[in-house]
Amino acid sequence: MRKLTYAMNLSLDGYVAAPGGDLGWSVPSDELFQWWSDRVGATGLALYGRKLWEGMSSHWPTAAQQPGATPAHVEYAGRWLRMPKVVFSSTISTVDWNARLVTGDAVTEITRLKAEDGGPMDITGATLAAAAMRAGLIDEYVLVTAPVLVGGGTPFFTALDNWVNLALVETRTFPDGVLLTRYETRR
Secondary structure: OOOEEEEEEEEOOOEEEOHHHOOHHHOOOHHHHHHHHHHHHHOOEEEEEHHHHHHHHHHOOOHHHOOOOOHHHHHHHHHHHHOOEEEEOOOOOOOOOOEEEEOOOHHHHHHHHHHOOOOOEEEEOHHHHHHHHHOOOOOEEEEEEEOOOOOOOEEOOOOOOOOOOEEEEEEEEEHHHEEEEEEEEOO
16 A cells, blocks of 8 residues: 655645745755655655646746756756656646546545555645545645745645544754654554
């Protein structure tokens, strides 16, 4: 059975995007960017919601060819393009870049994917992750918390019907006061 991890940058007050989708507060240091790149390189399958997919797919397929692209950005772009992806959306009709589209029930498909053999899966996008969270499918939470309060926007966590007990398994501090905390779900 595959492990499903929900990992994203978030503000100290718990948002993955500020009002209007603003992500300007979450620009990573070089060290944190490398950590995310290594994570992408180790991901067996990435699960994307529509909004995050549209943002990522509008940038990373051509990022390596952009003027001023750093070696780290070129490396990340290559890893992102090679990483298998599943995009969950009922409003888009096609996806590219080593991705396939799922228009049906996300929880049913994520449950099926978890039962398959293969490498670890990452779920990205707060709305998609919320559905998996409510269904009890997430095995690990990775919070990369920036020391900023944005006051609203898209929350990392959703309202739940039941408690989810977690065990802290890792902490790490990055430049600029960014703190990574990793928790495993206690079953």
